[in-house]
Amino acid sequence: xxxxxxxxxxIGGGLAGERTAIEAASRGLRCIILSLVPPxxxxxxxxxxxxxxxxxxxxxxxxxxxxxxxxDTVKGADWGNEQDVARKFVTLAPIAIRxxxxxxxxxxxxxAGPRTLxxxxxxxxxxxxxxxxxxxxxxxxxxxxxxxCSDGTGHSLxxxxxxxxxxxxxxxxxxVEAVALxxxxxxxxxxxxRDLRTGELRSYIAPATVIATGGYGRIYGLxxxxxINEGTGMIIAxxxxxxxxxxxxxxxxxxxxxxxxxxxxxxxxxxxGGYLLDKNEHRFMVDYEPAxxxxxxxxxxSRRMVYHMRQGYGIDTPYGPHLWLDIRxxxxxxxxxxxxxxxxxxxxxxxxxxxxxxIPVRPTQHYSMGGVRTDSEGRAYGLKGLYAAGxxxxxxxHGFNRLGGNSLAETIVxxxxxxxxxxxxxxxxxxxxQERCAIDTQKQVEERIRKLLRGGGKEYVFDLRNRVSxxxxxxxxxxxxxxxxxxxxxxxxxxxxRAQNLGLRSNGLGPxxxxxxxxxxxxxxxxxxxxxxxxxxxTESRGSHYRxxxxxxxxxxxxxxxxxxxxxxxxxxxxxxxPVKITELPPGERGYGEAQGQAPQAQAAQKxxxxx
Amino acid sequence: xxxxxxxxxxxxxxxxxxxxxxxxxxxxxxxxxATLFTTLNRIREEQDPSLQFDFVCRAAICGSCAMxxxxxxxxxxxxxxxxxxxxxxxxxxxxxxxxxxxxxxTGSWFGEMEQRVESWVHQxxxxxxxxxxxxxxxxxxLEIYELERCIECGCCLxxxxxxxxxxxxxxxxxxxxxxxxxxxxxxxxxxxxxxEVLAPDSAVSGCVGFxxxxxxxxxxxxxxxxxxxxxxxxxxxxxxSDNRPTPQRIG
Ligand SMILES: Cc1cc2nc3c(=O)[nH]c(=O)nc-3n(C[C@H](O)[C@H](O)[C@H](O)COP(=O)(O)OP(=O)(O)OC[C@H]3O[C@@H](n4cnc5c(N)ncnc54)[C@H](O)[C@@H]3O)c2cc1C
Ligand code: FES
Numbered sequence: 001x002x003x004x005x006x007x008x009x010x011i012g013g014g015l016a017g018e019r020t021a022i023e024a025a026s027r028g029l030r031c032i033i034l035s036l037v038p039p040x041x042x043x044x045x046x047x048x049x050x051x052x053x054x055x056x057x058x059x060x061x062x063x064x065x066x067x068x069x070x071x072d073t074v075k076g077a078d079w080g081n082e083q084d085v086a087r088k089f090v091t092l093a094p095i096a097i098r099x100x101x102x103x104x105x106x107x108x109x110x111x112a113g114p115r116t117l118x119x120x121x122x123x124x125x126x127x128x129x130x131x132x133x134x135x136x137x138x139x140x141x142x143x144x145x146x147x148x149c150s151d152g153t154g155h156s157l158x159x160x161x162x163x164x165x166x167x168x169x170x171x172x173x174x175x176v177e178a179v180a181l182x183x184x185x186x187x188x189x190x191x192x193x194r195d196l197r198t199g200e201l202r203s204y205i206a207p208a209t210v211i212a213t214g215g216y217g218r219i220y221g222l223x224x225x226x227x228i229n230e231g232t233g234m235i236i237a238x239x240x241x242x243x244x245x246x247x248x249x250x251x252x253x254x255x256x257x258x259x260x261x262x263x264x265x266x267x268x269x270x271x272x273g274g275y276l277l278d279k280n281e282h283r284f285m286v287d288y289e290p291a292x293x294x295x296x297x298x299x300x301x302s303r304r305m306v307y308h309m310r311q312g313y314g315i316d317t318p319y320g321p322h323l324w325l326d327i328r329x330x331x332x333x334x335x336x337x338x339x340x341x342x343x344x345x346x347x348x349x350x351x352x353x354x355x356x357x358x359i360p361v362r363p364t365q366h367y368s369m370g371g372v373r374t375d376s377e378g379r380a381y382g383l384k385g386l387y388a389a390g391x392x393x394x395x396x397x398h399g400f401n402r403l404g405g406n407s408l409a410e411t412i413v414x415x416x417x418x419x420x421x422x423x424x425x426x427x428x429x430x431x432x433x434q435e436r437c438a439i440d441t442q443k444q445v446e447e448r449i450r451k452l453l454r455g456g457g458k459e460y461v462f463d464l465r466n467r468v469s470x471x472x473x474x475x476x477x478x479x480x481x482x483x484x485x486x487x488x489x490x491x492x493x494x495x496x497x498r499a500q501n502l503g504l505r506s507n508g509l510g511p512x513x514x515x516x517x518x519x520x521x522x523x524x525x526x527x528x529x530x531x532x533x534x535x536x537x538x539t540e541s542r543g544s545h546y547r548x549x550x551x552x553x554x555x556x557x558x559x560x561x562x563x564x565x566x567x568x569x570x571x572x573x574x575x576x577x578x579p580v581k582i583t584e585l586p587p588g589e590r591g592y593g594e595a596q597g598q599a600p601q602a603q604a605a606q607k608x609x610x611x612x
Numbered sequence: 613x614x615x616x617x618x619x620x621x622x623x624x625x626x627x628x629x630x631x632x633x634x635x636x637x638x639x640x641x642x643x644x645x646a647t648l649f650t651t652l653n654r655i656r657e658e659q660d661p662s663l664q665f666d667f668v669c670r671a672a673i674c675g676s677c678a679m680x681x682x683x684x685x686x687x688x689x690x691x692x693x694x695x696x697x698x699x700x701x702x703x704x705x706x707x708x709x710x711x712x713x714x715x716x717x718t719g720s721w722f723g724e725m726e727q728r729v730e731s732w733v734h735q736x737x738x739x740x741x742x743x744x745x746x747x748x749x750x751x752x753x754l755e756i757y758e759l760e761r762c763i764e765c766g767c768c769l770x771x772x773x774x775x776x777x778x779x780x781x782x783x784x785x786x787x788x789x790x791x792x793x794x795x796x797x798x799x800x801x802x803x804x805x806x807x808e809v810l811a812p813d814s815a816v817s818g819c820v821g822f823x824x825x826x827x828x829x830x831x832x833x834x835x836x837x838x839x840x841x842x843x844x845x846x847x848x849x850x851x852x853s854d855n856r857p858t859p860q861r862i863g
Contacts, residue, residue: 037666038719040764041674098745104733104798106756109748131747150757155673159760163732166723174719175711197711198627226668260643260650263671318643319650348672350645351692360645462657506662510627511712514661 001442002202006032006171008422009190009204011178011233012212013039015154015411016390018161018170020210023419025168029426032204033165033172034193036228040162043214043226044411047154048341049266050136050146051412052405053093057110057132059123064143066090071585072141073406077399078543078553079587080247080561080580085376085395087584089413096412097133097147104160107147108134118272118338138404139267139298146405151341154408161412176202179519181209181236181386182441184434188386191236192442194519199510201445203438207385207431208422210378211237212415215368215391219524219531220477221469222320223365224257224264233392235523237372238530243382244563244576246373246394248527249534252402252544253478255301257364259322261349264366265342265359269327270294272338276305277324277358278313299401299544302363302478315360324358331355363478367391367407369398369544370531373563378418379425381563389418396561399580400543452518453508457501461518464502467495468528476532481548485536492532493571496525526566530573534562537575555587615642615698619655621663622703625712635701636660648681648688652714664713672830675763678705678770679714685767687830688714705770707779718766725786729809733793734801746798759792759838761831768825768835774818782815784825784835791838794845803849811851816842 010021013035021031033039056064069090074083101107112130116122138146149156165172178191182203190205213233217225237243256265270276275283276294288304289296296304305323308314314321327335327342332355335343339354346352346359372388373381374395380386388394390411397410475488499522508515540554541547559580564573617640624633638655649670656663665688666676672690679688680703682696693700708716725731768784775781790809793799810816819839826835846852 037668037674037676038722038764040722041668041676041719043669045763046669046671046673095741098743099739099741101745102733102735102739102798104796106748106753106760106796107745109750109753111750131749133745134750150754152673152757152761155763156757156760160733163726166726167730167732172723175717197717226674227670228668260645261647261670345671348690349647349692351694352645460661462661466657504661506660507628510625511664511715512625512662513656513664517661 001439002200003205003438004032004202005205006030007206007426008032008208008210009206010034010210010212011191012042012210012214012390012392013172013174014042014044014212014214014390015158015161015408016392016415017210017212018158018165019412019415020212020389020419020422021170022161022164022168023416024208024422025170027419027423029423031170033170034176034178034204035172035174036177036196038174039165039172040158042158043229044408045155045158046226047408048151050138050148050153050405051097051157051408052138052141052145052403053097053147053409054090054143054145055094055097055133055135055147056143057129058135058144059125060137060144061135064145068142069093069145073397073403074585075590076140076401076403076406077397078401078590079555079559079582080250080399080542082376082396082581083583083585084581085397088376088417089397089410092413092416093409096409096416100157100160100412101133103164105156106149108149110134140403141405157408157412177232177516178236180441180445181240182438183240183383183386184437185242186384188383189433189437192438192445194445194516196516197511199512199515201442203442205433205438207426207429209386210418210422211372211380211386211388211392212390213392216527217365217368219468219528220251220365220472221466222257222262222362222473224254224262225365230520230524231527232520232523233388234372234527235520237380237386237388238526238564238566239523240383241566241568243380243386244373244565245530246370246396247400247534247562248370248530248564249538249545249562250369250398250400250543251365251531252367252369253299253302253363254366255298255305255363256325256361258345258350259317259360259362260319262364263345263349264364265325265345265361266339267298268339269325269342270301272327272334273330274325274327276301277326278308279315280313281324284308284313299478299546303546305363306478309362317360322360322362325361326358327354328356328358365477367402369400369402370394377421378414379421382565387418387422389414400545448519449515452502452504452515456503459498459502460505461502461514461521464495464499464521465517465524468492468525471495472528472531476535478546479548480535480546482536485532488532489529489536489572492525492529496522496529496571499525526573530564530566533573534564534575538562559587616640617642617651617693618699620699620701621714623713624710625662625664626710627712642693646693648691648693649677651693652688664711664715666715673763675718675765678718678765678767678830679703680705680770685770685828687765687767690830705766707769707775708766716766718764721766721769722764722785725782725789728782729786729789730801730805731789731793733796733799735798736800748797752797756792756796758834759788759795761833762788763831765830767828767830771824771828773822773824774820778814778818780814781818782809784829784839787816787842788833788835788838791841807846807849807851810842811846816846817852
């Protein structure tokens, strides 16, 4: 048995994992980063839009401050988030932006002088701000606050971050997968890791283990996430039986992922006047939302699209049904300049020329608000020595809806915080490690592998994966109701049974991809069940969680967070709840103008929350 | 009419004692708007779950999926089957160590390159969390961004005749990384360090100017221009003699 010992084991080499490691390393701890892929290929590189921080350098961001950013974040979250976390976050975000600049990120800068916005307004950028970090507009925010690098914000951030990790000599072990946490019921001791090049197992022992494994989007087959975002970090946390996942039912969708490939095309298309058409090339949003049409909020548009496809108006393809996005009438010049990225995606990946042709789109899973529940300093609930950061975590900045641009900022700010926490917790404490735990955990994983290699059962991993994806997309996506959710839970439980009976069709040796998928599969079904069951129990609508049968936010009964653990041998997660921490801003209207008002009883709750 | 596509794919699993390097055939009906990402995944799911390849972003952003398709290095995720003939041959990228089938280990090579060129900003002062950011013109920011768009896919090295003959070659990717820091006013590395990295035969002096790197770069990075810039920089610092011409596109 190969064993590697370190001070801090960071599982995940995206922005959150690397920032955590950098903070801990610069405080004198030895860190090892594990990643499924070379770190710079992590999903973080794909974020294009921007990173929110109240820098206030633009004409359209005058008057911006951490306070305004705080308010936008809490409203976005539909009051489902932790306000002390949000406060800490908005305060640190500008420092994070400047530090990334110091580390080499070429943020776009303010150019002084007048300019004309797409809507015809003329604004004047101030002379004294010339050369400071610029920002662009993003949905759901009062001020222009999204700092950006052309069309590659995530790429530039991740490369700069990785450079710092290289400079500090932080060890990176890539093409490996953490497959189980080593723990003794109260304390985490590290992880058992499978080398994806060779298939070998190793144990990593560390007083501090950080889960920074990103979102679980790919459990929903159709997702804008990278294909490696399969929720493995949440799986190994939940596998311990003692670490809860928070608010897993909070899942964000994006109305326009292209078909096939699910690559996101920006909301700018609709913002600039694009239409959505059905199979008869009819502009159906006019029927559903006569006032706002395509400009209704992200959630509303997604719901209408799904409803319309269910009525049989989608275009059928081998990849399932879709609708059309039509931007032809915006004209060649507008498309080639203001929507250049969209035009490139269409041409490169679809062979569609959006100047003359329709773009195939459908609502697609986009962001995981839920994750490994931690306190406001990043310590996971349930096990000492375990931490989480980034999209994999739920210190709960986002509540039931993440604001665009807040997640990049979260990865970096939380990395700073968690790296510091790890160093603080480590100082002056002894680490005694129970070797038995590592041996036992590794043996259990070995046994799972042996069973699959011996031939195992009859079930084919890709069949099960597609089944999970279909159930979630159909019944646990933008429209939810009690009947469908019950059915989804039942069907997922069947899949879970079948997942105990997986067999391989290939030999499973070395870097064999079927083996890697088969090892993940049961955990993926558990996560799917956690999402579906949490959604079934939550009899209200909040943020992205929309129940047709409970269309209102219910602050009397549901101003609380779902905590889901999975007991060994159980068929369903155990759900507990904890109150949401409201320190500054009592629940109120989000002001998004969607037809999702509050139930009357909520007003009473608001009063309570102010006083309580 | 939907075409039937015939694939011939390089197969070898170094961790399977029975495995021998070989070409394997697969046949598949073409679906509309398919890319090699959707297609290879269909082959894996429907015909052969052992087939290895690497995709992460499937949007030409992460650089994971470079391979040789009908002999040319390219990003598979950005290649539509429509653009290809009915018979499609696929090999892993040369130059990098094989992981298995179409998967190669680019990460280790790029990690070593980054150590070699010291791929980080060499700052002279420490970060002040209470200060304002250093000002920079937007044009400068855009210039730096343009030079750091490389996604480390490895196509430039796989296409390069010099790299195939000398494994220690810095390649276009390494040269471009140095150029990125030379363009950055925040970077204060010493000239001696740059000379040491760029001057030897394993770097700029070794480039013979075929510029296949420039032809095959899937991000259309300005590699031809940057090789010329690197040569001029070395000339200006007395590290190249004038009698070797700046590379011109040959053929
Ligand atoms: C298309 C798209 C566009 C986006 N645009 C924006 C934007 O403009 N602004 C914004 O703020 N946010 C954006 N987001 C969201 C944002 O990109 C992510 O939330 C963020 O990058 C997540 O970073 P992370 O470090 O938490 O995880 P990731 O970057 O996903 O990294 C996860 C890491 O964990 C590793 N890993 C996973 N499992 C294991 C395991 N078991 N063992 C070892 N390693 C493992 C992976 O290899 C990877 O290195 C966007 C998201 C999408 C899908
Ligand atoms: S999969 Fe990321 S570049 Fe092709």
